[in-house]
């Protein structure tokens with residue numbers, strides 16, 4: 760089921776995430792969120808990081824990672840540490856995807872073990888979508904895409920055909936195992952991508968379709984100008 764929220768703002772999205780985390784903490788004592796990298800989540804991180812939650816009970820994981828050093832400008836870990844895990848959110852635990860392996864394929868088993876050790880299900884995923892219809896690091900035409908859409912593993916190494924860096928990504932099954940998925944869509948280009956994703960066509964051409972076409976996990980689209 761997909762719910763559309765129009766006129767979204769970083770504050771309204773942070774409200775929804777903060778409430779989900781607070782509910783999880785109240786019900787189970789802990790909360791687990793996986794967040795995307797890229798540009799889109801930055802204003803949401805800024806609105807979320809000062810929310811009055813018991814952040815010491817929150818664990819932050821990643822939706823995907825570029826296989827670069829954690830201080831590289833393209834590192835999603837660097838982004839999350841610098842833009843989310845500060846202020847009140849500095850008390851949260853963080854589970855990186857990047858490890859010491861030389862490449863993403865070599866690092867996948869260690870990442871899989873680290874993510875399997877997390878409590879499940881994820882309470883919430885802050886998902887992203889590229890203008891090419893990729894989500895997480897499930898890229899159109901990636902050689903590993905079919906496996907990423909079908910495997911029961913939580914993570915997969917991906918070689919994007921047209922984007923920089925090897926990736927480590929949550930798989931579709933791991934994404935859909937979340938209690939709730941929040942997908943912000945901002946700007947004309949992303950809105951056009953979303954409309955294209957709603958049209959008939961293969962999932963392989965726009966992997967976000969696999970998230971939008973399923974009916975088991977609630978997906979909230981937060982749409983802004």
Ligand SMILES: O=C1O[C@H](COP(=O)(O)O)[C@@H](O)[C@H](O)[C@H]1O
Pocket residue numbers: 795796797798799800822823824825835886887888889890894895896
């Ligand atoms: O490469 C990536 O791209 C997507 C979309 O990024 P954005 O900059 O267009 O918001 C992101 O969701 C993913 O985490 C990231 O690794």
